[in-house]
Structure formats: structure tokens, C-alpha cells
Amino acid sequence: MNVFERFAAGQAEAFESLFREHQREVYGWIVRITRDPGAAEDLTVEAFWRLYQNRDRLDPKGNCAGWLRRVATNLAIDHLRRAKPAEVLEAEPAGRKEPDCAEQRQTRAAIHSALAGLSPKLRAVVQLILIEDQPYAAVADALGISLSAVKLRMFRATRILRRTLEERGLKP
Secondary structure: OOHHHHHHOOOOOHHHHHHHHHHHHHHHHHHHHHOOHHHHHHHHHHHHHHHHHOHHHOOOOOOHHHHHHHHHHHHHHHHHHHOOOOOOOOOOOOOOOOOOOHHHHHHHHHHHHHHHOOOHHHHHHHHHHHHOOOOHHHHHHHHOOOHHHHHHHHHHHHHHHHHHHHHOOOOO
């Protein structure tokens, strides 16, 4: 009997093993979507709390990693819906050594602002595919939607980003 089967059967001590085994992956997945390490820590704990709460309803033969990824994705998207858009700082942090011209900073700020203007569902797809280079199929699985829906969201997000950046005088 594997750890997930023991946990689903009611052995609470197997939970610690599951946490150690999957915590890094769940945290990484959430931080890819939210871009906020602090929120990712909290949401990781929430994902495992939901796993613990739903232990009676789990399929022992199911995929624990897939279940956790889907819960983590939903929590991250909910967090993006609730979060107020962060203000983009014009200046780089003091510790940064490489030179950066004003035009690059303005372009970066415009891109961050355009991304923040997307709906949470579209932003999650863009961040996972364009920024994190995740395969479309993995994103579809994590979001619990079809591959066609992921492609449609990506198309819509790209169109919105292009239009937003053009309105700000940038040619994507």
C-alpha cells in the first residue's frame, strides 16, 4: 500500500510523508501563477489543508500530485481575483548591478501592467505558458479544462496584451 492509499484509508501519519513529497512541487506551481512567494507559502498550506479535510472522499487509486496541482491552481487563481494589482516600481532594487536604460524600464512596466490587467484565468494561462514555458497539455490538466480551451484563452490573452501594449505606444 503506497503513502496516498494509506492516507486515504485514514492513516493520518501518512499525511506528513505526502506533504514532504509534494510540497516543493505545489509551492512552485503556485508561485508560477501568483508571482508572490509569500502568498504561495500560504496557499501551499491551504492546498494541503484541503487535502487533509477531503481525505474521506479521496480515491486511493487516484493521482495525488494531479489532485494537489488542480487545487493549487484554483487557489492561485482565486488569490489573483482577490488581490489588488501591485504597483510597478519604476526603479530597480538597489542591489541590482547591471545597467538598465529608462526605455527598458518603461517597457517592462508596461508589460507588467498589461499582464496585471488580464483576468485571473487568462493571466494564469499566460504566465504558465509564456513565462514558465509549461506545455499546453500540463496547463489544461492543472486548470481542469480542455486543450482547446487553453489555446483559446492563450489566443484571447495575446490579443488583449497586443492591443493594450499598442495603446501605450509599444509595438509588440
